[in-house]
Structure formats: C-alpha cells, structure tokens
Amino acid sequence: MPVVDVDPDELRELTGHDEKSDEELKSDLFNLGLEFEGETDDGELQLEFAPDRLDRLSVEGVARSLRYQYGDETGVYVPDTNDPDWTYHVEESVPEGRPYVTGAIVRDVNMTEDVLESLIQLQEKLHATMGRKRDKAAIGIHDLTMLKGAGVADETGHSITYRGIDPDGDRFVPLDADSEMTPADVLADHPIGDKFGHLLDGFDRYPAIYDDLGLFSFPPVINGRRTEVEADSRNLLIELTGTDQWTIDHICNIICYALSARGGTIEEVEIEYPTAIGPYEDVGGGLVRPDFETDTKHVTHDRIETILGVDFDQREVLDYFARAGLSASVVSGDAADDGAIDAAAADTADTPDTDDDLPDRVADADGVVYAVEIPPYRVDVLHPIDLIDDLGRAYGFNELDPRYPDVGTVGGRHERTRLEDTVRTSLIGLGFEDLLNFHMISAEANYDRLNIDPETTVDDADHRLVGAGDPVEITGPYSEDYTQLRTWVLPSLLMVLENNTHRAYPQDLAEIGLAAEVDDSENTNVAERRSIGAVLARNDATYEDAKARLAALCDDFDADLETPPTDHPTFIDGRAADVVIDGETVGVIGEIHPQVLVDHDLELPVAAFELRLDALQ
Amino acid sequence: MAGIEAAETVDQLTPEMLTSGEWDDVEFAEYNVEADAPEIEGGRKHILRQTADRAKDVLVGMGFQEMDGPHADADFWINDCLFMPQDHPARTHWDRFALDVPPIQELPDQLVDRVESAHREGVGEDGDGYHSPWDRDFAEAVALRGHTTSLSMRYLSGFAGADIEPPKRYFSVEKVYRNDTLDPTHLLEFFQIEGWVLAEDLSVRDLMGTFEEFYAQFGITDLEFKPHYNPYTEPSFELFGEHPTTGEIVEIGNSGLFRPEVLEPLGIEADVMAWGLALERLLMLMYGFEDIRDVHGTLCDLELLRETEVLQ
Known part of the structure; x- marks a missing residue:
C-alpha cells in the first residue's frame, strides 16, 4: 500500500488549523483511512493508505480531504484555467508503444524547498501507483523559463514537440550528469537508465521531447538538466507520456490540483496529434488539457439507505455528499418530501439538475435520485456504489450499529x-x-x-x-x-x-x-x-x-x-x-x-x- | 532380602494368580506412586488444524456451507471475476505463482465476455471500466490461487454446480499461495478463512453484525471497522480487534460488499457480503506464537506441537 510522508506543520498550514495537535491530526487522518505508520528522521508523519484515493499522495491532497472532513470546504471545487499559449505538437515518428501525451502550464507557484520536496514525492508516488512504475505513465515537470519554443503552425504562441528518435540520434545533459549523452548512453551508463531502460525493450525509436533549443526530456526515463525545477522556479511546464490517455490526463489533474493549492494558476495547453486515426481514434486529433470537466453519476436514495442500513432525509444526504467533496442534487422523486430540495439546489447551483439532461431511466425511477458531480482529481469512482461508500465515510461507518442479518440458511461440511x-x-x-x-x-x-x-x-x-x-x-x-x-x-x-x-x-x-x-x-x-x-x-x-x-x-x-x-x-x-x-x-x-x-x-x-x-x- | 518372605509379597498381578485364587494370599509390593513415568506422546491433531476445525465448527453453526475447489486455477477465477485489473500489481510476477502448465481448457464463454465487458466498460449506465489492458490469454493462464475467493466466484457463477438462489451462506478454510518473503509472520502458503452471504438488501450493518458474532466465538470483541479499498468490494473494511491477552489492536480481516462489477457478470441480482482472514493470524492471536514457521511446514518443531495445549 502507498505510504506518503507529510509534514504536520505544513498540514496545519494548508488546512488552516494551527490548533490541531499531532495526535488530533493522526486521529482525523485515521478516520480518512490514512494510517499513521511512523515518523521519518525529519519528523514527518508516514501515512499508509489503500491505493484508491491517489489524489492524497501529497500533503496538498491530504489537506484538501481534511478540509472537507472538517466542513471547511464543501462540494466540488474546480480551479479556473487560462487559455492555452503552448502547444504540444506530436509527430508521427512517436513510438507506437507510447503514443499519448498530456500536460499543463502552471504559473506563479509559491515554490519553496518544502513545496518542491512535496512535488517530487507526489511525482514519485504517482509513478509507482497509477503510472505502473512509469510503464503506463511518466511525468516530467520542467522550469518553464528555461524553455524556448516558437509556435509551429503560425508565429503566435509557443510549442514543444514529442517525437521518436534513433537511440543514438541526439545528445542532451540528463539530470545528475555533467556531460552530454545520447538516450542509448543514458540506458547504458546512467543509474536511472539502468532502472527504467527495460520499459523501452523492443523500441526501435525512443521517445523524446524537444523545444527550440533541443532535446530536454527523455520519457519515461529522465529529464534534461537544463529545465530542472529548483526551489525558486515559479512557472512550470508539465508533460506526461504514456500508454493510456485517460490515465495520464487524470495524473495531470492530480498534479494541477496540488500546485493550485500552492498558489499556482493553471494554464491550458493544446495537444496536437499527427492524425485522428489509429491510437488517436478514441481521443481525437486535437485536445485541450488539463481536462477539468466533472463526471456525474446517479444514485438512488433507496440504495443509499439499503447499503448503509440507515434512514436519511434528503438534506442529510446532500450534506454528507458535500462533505465528501462531491456536489449532489435531487433530480427526480417526491419533491415535497421535506422541502430540502430548494436548499440543495441553492447549494449546488453549478450542477445540471434539469430533467432535460436526464437519461430516461433516472426520470422513471421510483423514489428519489441524486445526480452527484465528481471532481476531476478522483480516479476511483467507477460506479454509483463508490459514491455511497464516500457518503458512508462522511457519515462515519463506526457510527453504524451492527446487526445480525435475519436470514436463515442451513450449514454443513463438504x-x-x-x-x-x-x-x-x-x-x-x-x-x-x-x-x-x-x-x-x-x-x-x-x-x-x-x-x-x-x-x-x-x-x-x-x-x-x-x-x-x-x-x-x-x-x-x-x-x-x-x-x-x-x-x-x-x-x-x-x-x-x-x-x-x-x-x-x-x-x-x-x-x-x-x-x-x-x-x-x-x-x-x-x-x-x-x-x-x-x-x-x-x-x-x-x-x-x-x-x-x-x-x-x-x-x-x-x-x-x-x-x-x-x-x-x-x-x-x-x-x-x-x-x-x-x-x-x-x-x-x-x-x-x-x-x-x-x-x-x-x-x-x-x-x-x-x-x-x-x-x- | 533377609527376613522377608517372598511368597507373601509380589510385584505384578498375573493372570495365573487370578485363575488360581493365589491373589488372595499375597501382598502387593508398594510402588512409589509419585515417581515419574516414561513420557509418551500419543496421536494428536495438528494445532493449526485444530484452529481450522474450530473455525469450521463456528461457521457451520452460523449456517455456512463449505466450498471446495482447485488450488491451481485460471487467473480468470482467481482475479478477473474479482474485477482485478490485469495490470494490478498483485497480478505481476512478484506476487503470483504462475504454473508451467498449458492454459485452462474450458471457461464459460458468456461469463468471460461479461467479465471482459465489466473490465472495459464497467456495468450499469453510469459505470466506467478500467483503463487497463484485458487479454483472454492472461485470464486462461493457470496459477496457484492467491486467495480462496476463486472458490466463491466458481460457486456464485453456478460453475461449481451449487444452487445460488438467495439466501445462501458459504465458507472455506483452505490454502492460498503468495509469492512473499518467508519470515516469522509470512508464509508462502497459508490458510485463508473465506466466507460470504448472499441475500436481498444486505447492508454494511449486517456485515458488521456477522463479524462481531464470528469473532466473539474466539474471544475477540470490540471490533473496529476501518474503511478500506479492495478492487472487488465496496464499501470495504479492514477489521481490527483487540488481542485477548496482550490487549494490542491488530488487523484480523478484510471484508466488504461485492461490487456490481463482480456480481452483475455472475448474474447475481441480490447482495453479497464477503470476508477473508488468515487462519495463521487467528492461531498466533490465540496462542501467542512468535514464529509461524515452527508450526506450519517441514521446519516445524515436534516438541512445540506436542507441548502446546489443545484447543478447547
């Protein structure tokens, strides 16, 4: 299970709860499912948790979850984004085994040593989990001011280019090295190359990302030294490559949310694939990223009560969803039930809640149905049952009274x-x-x-x-x-x-x-x-x-x-x-x-x- | 021997004395009845087996039927039916004992299609699948089961031939295999207590009530339910209990309600709650053993097995 190291002082600062003792924090974290495992040499809390909430792989995400738990924040939050200036141009030469790219620009991050450390940890943990040890997704974060890229199509804007190159086709200075190396040299002679080189087994062209000055990133292995992020870097370019667009897009969202919590402004980028067929058929030839569009799933009041074994009124359901960082609204059912709907509609004005938007099955369903909006950093919500689980956690599963099921069966041995x-x-x-x-x-x-x-x-x-x-x-x-x-x-x-x-x-x-x-x-x-x-x-x-x-x-x-x-x-x-x-x-x-x-x-x-x-x- | 009349004192009562009536005329030499007798061992059931049988007794008493099925099985039954994505870390070489035998000869085709669809598209109108590869060849590969939930899948699918009209309770206490490092608390093969209940409208409270009842039979009370994540259950809980002698809070199981992505492909319309627990953990809790290798396997210490108090 993933372990994340969190500085308790940073956690207090980011949650705005200076008064919380370490012990109180540990107990609040346990209720979120983050178990205290021990302390690092620097006094950071080592928190272990199940690999579903990957948005909690850094102190920023943990703090966000705590703020929801404390009731300091409710409902879905989506950061504002600025229009794209940079284009990620993808050439046909890109290796078949790693066709997808995504990313974002983040400006004015309040970077410090601690923020940088947290960002590096987040990147490593995302590589290890969702990134399947960089096989499925590799993240590169660069100092934007070190990049120089004129627009490709016209003279406006900026661009970088993702292409496939011969293993010995170019040279760059990788991180933790002093001299220029080719990608093949990196695999042969650099310690990181030794660790991740196997991901390129069978590739005749290696993935490489260029700006006007040349090669600056060799995914999924290593970045170039030129664009290395330092403790005083404020403007960042994020690029991710991988084998699945959805996966890299969602990892990108998690990173953007973390940087947004550090004061960063998110700026969109345009992804320009060489074609809209082959591997790009499902995603299309051109994308704008990050994709902060929220997902909506529908869950019935009846199912919530059955699964949790508790009677709720609608207002409570809407409130618990909000405390879980979700935005729910009643979209069908007996509106006269307890008058809670108006309050709900006011709370969640952003949620589409008109009957026109609904699939027929929801409008026809018996009883109350909630449309639940899910924020773009969540990667674990596959089915409405996951929303009921979130509601149960917000309610507090340990509040439930156990009961022995009143079901008769006959036991016996094989x-x-x-x-x-x-x-x-x-x-x-x-x-x-x-x-x-x-x-x-x-x-x-x-x-x-x-x-x-x-x-x-x-x-x-x-x-x-x-x-x-x-x-x-x-x-x-x-x-x-x-x-x-x-x-x-x-x-x-x-x-x-x-x-x-x-x-x-x-x-x-x-x-x-x-x-x-x-x-x-x-x-x-x-x-x-x-x-x-x-x-x-x-x-x-x-x-x-x-x-x-x-x-x-x-x-x-x-x-x-x-x-x-x-x-x-x-x-x-x-x-x-x-x-x-x-x-x-x-x-x-x-x-x-x-x-x-x-x-x-x-x-x-x-x-x-x-x-x-x-x-x- | 001077001064003692041998005819009157004897050591051993013999059949001849009894038939001749001589016993009435003799005196029996006194024994030192406090002296130690030679040690004998006698046959006894292995203590881990005693613990397994105890768990089985409790479960049968609670209305559970026992399951049986293969140790070497297709990954389909071990993992795919459980909605474990094929690129899940637990399905890599590092955790799994793949076997050098040809792929399974027969899987129920329609079920395979439904399971593949659940992985790719999810189930239900709002359902999403995984963004992971899915390959039938991997599903057909044979490995040692990493959990006995493979049996639950065979039973719930009807493939094991059992009637699965709700309500039903099923269990097994059988071996599972994990490619872990052998150490005092981890074995490469160990027993898993597996149980599930199939019924209409089960809730988290029913699950909690069932476990309280089960663990109370072993003296473990005051259970804590920590919300957890498993790919195959939602909601999911790790169970924690207090060690009956040391008072330490220890993890004693993993549980939850099977996800719709597990149940719908199997054709199950009711709810199913399930849980798993390592039998060795229960044994170590009950006896306070420190090294499980002394008990289970060829490194076992016969003296420890002989001296350990039997389970009541």
Whole structure:
C-alpha cells in the first residue's frame, strides 16, 4: 500500500488549523483511512493508505480531504484555467508503444524547498501507483523559463514537440550528469537508465521531447538538466507520456490540483496529434488539457439507505455528499418530501439538475435520485456504489450499529473434507501425530532424496511408481526450495523427521494433504488429490508395524486391503508392497531404504505408507 | 532380602494368580506412586488444524456451507471475476505463482465476455471500466490461487454446480499461495478463512453484525471497522480487534460488499457480503506464537506441537 510522508506543520498550514495537535491530526487522518505508520528522521508523519484515493499522495491532497472532513470546504471545487499559449505538437515518428501525451502550464507557484520536496514525492508516488512504475505513465515537470519554443503552425504562441528518435540520434545533459549523452548512453551508463531502460525493450525509436533549443526530456526515463525545477522556479511546464490517455490526463489533474493549492494558476495547453486515426481514434486529433470537466453519476436514495442500513432525509444526504467533496442534487422523486430540495439546489447551483439532461431511466425511477458531480482529481469512482461508500465515510461507518442479518440458511461440511477428517481421526487414534506441511517443494526433495526418477514406471505405463509423475512446476521460482507442487506426501514427512532428530522418539507422523501432477485430462491441466502419508520412526520400526496400522485404518473404512510385493527404490528390496484396496493399486508400503534414511540424517529405521485418500471412500 | 518372605509379597498381578485364587494370599509390593513415568506422546491433531476445525465448527453453526475447489486455477477465477485489473500489481510476477502448465481448457464463454465487458466498460449506465489492458490469454493462464475467493466466484457463477438462489451462506478454510518473503509472520502458503452471504438488501450493518458474532466465538470483541479499498468490494473494511491477552489492536480481516462489477457478470441480482482472514493470524492471536514457521511446514518443531495445549 502507498505510504506518503507529510509534514504536520505544513498540514496545519494548508488546512488552516494551527490548533490541531499531532495526535488530533493522526486521529482525523485515521478516520480518512490514512494510517499513521511512523515518523521519518525529519519528523514527518508516514501515512499508509489503500491505493484508491491517489489524489492524497501529497500533503496538498491530504489537506484538501481534511478540509472537507472538517466542513471547511464543501462540494466540488474546480480551479479556473487560462487559455492555452503552448502547444504540444506530436509527430508521427512517436513510438507506437507510447503514443499519448498530456500536460499543463502552471504559473506563479509559491515554490519553496518544502513545496518542491512535496512535488517530487507526489511525482514519485504517482509513478509507482497509477503510472505502473512509469510503464503506463511518466511525468516530467520542467522550469518553464528555461524553455524556448516558437509556435509551429503560425508565429503566435509557443510549442514543444514529442517525437521518436534513433537511440543514438541526439545528445542532451540528463539530470545528475555533467556531460552530454545520447538516450542509448543514458540506458547504458546512467543509474536511472539502468532502472527504467527495460520499459523501452523492443523500441526501435525512443521517445523524446524537444523545444527550440533541443532535446530536454527523455520519457519515461529522465529529464534534461537544463529545465530542472529548483526551489525558486515559479512557472512550470508539465508533460506526461504514456500508454493510456485517460490515465495520464487524470495524473495531470492530480498534479494541477496540488500546485493550485500552492498558489499556482493553471494554464491550458493544446495537444496536437499527427492524425485522428489509429491510437488517436478514441481521443481525437486535437485536445485541450488539463481536462477539468466533472463526471456525474446517479444514485438512488433507496440504495443509499439499503447499503448503509440507515434512514436519511434528503438534506442529510446532500450534506454528507458535500462533505465528501462531491456536489449532489435531487433530480427526480417526491419533491415535497421535506422541502430540502430548494436548499440543495441553492447549494449546488453549478450542477445540471434539469430533467432535460436526464437519461430516461433516472426520470422513471421510483423514489428519489441524486445526480452527484465528481471532481476531476478522483480516479476511483467507477460506479454509483463508490459514491455511497464516500457518503458512508462522511457519515462515519463506526457510527453504524451492527446487526445480525435475519436470514436463515442451513450449514454443513463438504463431503471431501468430511472424509479427510474421519480418516485423520482414525490415524490419530492409531497413535500418529497429525502434521501439516507445504504443498510446494523442490524437485530434489520430492524425487532425488527419495531415490526415485519422475518418469519411472513399474511394469507398464498405467502402473506408475507412487511418487513419480509429471511435476506441476512454478514458472520462474524465486526460491530453490519451492519449485513445484509435491507429487506425494512422504517427502514432507521425511523432511520433518530430518529437522527433528533432536526430539524424542518414537516419531509416528501422518499427514493428509494435497499432492498434484500435470494431467491433460483435467480442465486446469493439473490433477489434484489428497494423499495419506504415514511414517513410523523408532528403533525397532518394521514393515509389520506399518502394515498393522494400515490394516486397522482400512478396517475402519471397510476397505479390503492386499499387499502384493513391489519394487520401489524408496524402500528396501523385498520389504515393499503395493497398497491394493478393493482390487485397485492406490499406494505403497514398506521399510524406507537406508540410503534415503542416511540422506535425511536419520539414524534409525523408518517404516512408511502412502495411499490416496479417496481409496477409503 | 533377609527376613522377608517372598511368597507373601509380589510385584505384578498375573493372570495365573487370578485363575488360581493365589491373589488372595499375597501382598502387593508398594510402588512409589509419585515417581515419574516414561513420557509418551500419543496421536494428536495438528494445532493449526485444530484452529481450522474450530473455525469450521463456528461457521457451520452460523449456517455456512463449505466450498471446495482447485488450488491451481485460471487467473480468470482467481482475479478477473474479482474485477482485478490485469495490470494490478498483485497480478505481476512478484506476487503470483504462475504454473508451467498449458492454459485452462474450458471457461464459460458468456461469463468471460461479461467479465471482459465489466473490465472495459464497467456495468450499469453510469459505470466506467478500467483503463487497463484485458487479454483472454492472461485470464486462461493457470496459477496457484492467491486467495480462496476463486472458490466463491466458481460457486456464485453456478460453475461449481451449487444452487445460488438467495439466501445462501458459504465458507472455506483452505490454502492460498503468495509469492512473499518467508519470515516469522509470512508464509508462502497459508490458510485463508473465506466466507460470504448472499441475500436481498444486505447492508454494511449486517456485515458488521456477522463479524462481531464470528469473532466473539474466539474471544475477540470490540471490533473496529476501518474503511478500506479492495478492487472487488465496496464499501470495504479492514477489521481490527483487540488481542485477548496482550490487549494490542491488530488487523484480523478484510471484508466488504461485492461490487456490481463482480456480481452483475455472475448474474447475481441480490447482495453479497464477503470476508477473508488468515487462519495463521487467528492461531498466533490465540496462542501467542512468535514464529509461524515452527508450526506450519517441514521446519516445524515436534516438541512445540506436542507441548502446546489443545484447543478447547
């Protein structure tokens, strides 16, 4: 989950609540879902939160949410924007893998060291979350005064150009470097190139952004040093590139709102794509950004009451929405209910609330419907249910009285686990200590150390060695101890014996657990079964001890047991048998081979058996 | 032995003495009844299994039916049905155990189409989808399940063959797999308690009431519900409770009402509330264990398993 570092003094300043103690702030933040995790060396609060409200990835957004919670602000706020002066011109050469761009100009930011630090943090956190580690979106923020760009189409205005270039096609001085490098040099020699270079795997042209003076940004890897933002930069150019227009536009909105809270004035930019087809078909050939248009979703009064289990009047609903930073208005329903609508309409004059704008379904719906306006920095509202959640948070979920649902159902166990439990009870009655091991194992532990080869068959293809079989392997495992699912249980039990040679004997252990192998007759291509494994580790353990217990177990389940001799390299020659139940071979029993014992550092005999659980059904 | 008449004092009562009547003429040597006897272990159920069974008992008592299903499953059932976008960090190589087997052979095509549409377009007239790629090949890839909510999806879709007319309660206490770092509190495979209730008009209050009832059975009261975010539930809550012995406030579960983007593709018109909890966490709370590896897996300590008091 994301963690954001917030200076409590800045938070007090931005919320306008100097009187709040750190403890009060922490408690208010917890109610917002921001959990205090600890303090940084500089005394900043480290706040952890779930990755839905990405507009809270900096102190500015956290402060805005608190102001709504305190009731200092209500309803949707949209900053004013100035008309565009800059154009982001996109050339056809732009790499296919990163076709989209967006951005904004922000002027007169009250920049300080702290504001700059917060902006850098916001940028990093947005990269890590919505930006999918820069794969989906990469942000570049530049000092506007260092940029020089004449208009492209006519002589008025300014422009920058986004194009694709040869990896060695141009040179610039990247951040944290002293000399000119080509983009390919950056990937090869710059520490940041090492971290993000893989995002350009397979690109024959690299993304590059130019002004009249040359290359100044190499997304998604690094900016140029020339336009680096300093603590005295007041005018900023923001550019974002990525694989999805909506995603970069919304990240841009979050940054603009944060800078607006720092006194910045937002100025629109024009995006000029080379065509309106191909990747640009859905977005169009020309855009004006940032896009601060609000979204509106409709939610019924009835659904709010059902989900929260609370009766509200309309005025309360409108008030809680406003405190959640949303603007709601009643668009349909019984207007005479409690006279709250007039007040609401006055509060939310900006919201379209005439019936003409409504889809038919809303006008026809029974009961009251609210149109809820959603601000452009919200990236988490996909459905009206999300608005009900916001309302619940504003109301305070911990205010709700729990109640046990008045719904009658009949409980019961699945027959598979009932069988497993009954067999386990019998094994325990026979003196076995019940064990619980991992289903993942290494090939070495599963096969080699048990002296078997996965492909061994005993006499024909249908009579495979118990424990052999095609392993279900983990793709690219991190740990050499866990590379596949076990094909049988005995290897796990022998490892437990190996790790417990310092504990008292006898060690009579049993486990009923999952074993699996590749099987193309299964829908998932994996055959999963429960297998019973048992070991008797004691100074005088013999085949007879194991067979006596296996026979008692089979007897409990009225299963007819035979033990014809078999060859199995895990066991001593002449002391191993197939477990045949009701005529079918379902397992193996015998005395473990001394080689296997020695390999597991065991200094006493072990008798063992393994069979399929469903044989006892 | 001088001065003692051996015929009158015996160590052991024998069958012969009983049949001959000799027992009536002898005296039995006194034992030191306070001396230690040899230690024996005897069979016993694994303590984590005892905890699982206890959870199952409670849930069955509350009217829940048990689910069963595959550990190795298509990402479709594990993630796509849950409205987890395909570029979600939890679906990357870092968290997930992908298996080196061919893709699943059969998925219900109509359901796949509805799920894809939910991801791309959202559901309902005001619904929005994700701005993330969606690829059927990824949905068909087989992995070890990261949560048993894959079973809930199989049951709710009807694919598991169960009747899903409301009301219904279902649960499972089964293993899940996470590609995490193995440490004292994290295992690569652990048990998840999964439960859900399908009924008309469920509210957040019903969800809270159900959990209060469940956790009270384990001595955990004064639950706190912290609003949370999951891609598949809304509203969502992390559950916090007080440790019965240390008094510490600890996270004990994650819960919520399934989103319309989950339920509509499945064809469910009623509401479903659901929750998940790591069984090992419940065990550690109940016993105060510090290293879960001593209990679960091949590094387990037999002495610890033998000495731990049984669950009542």
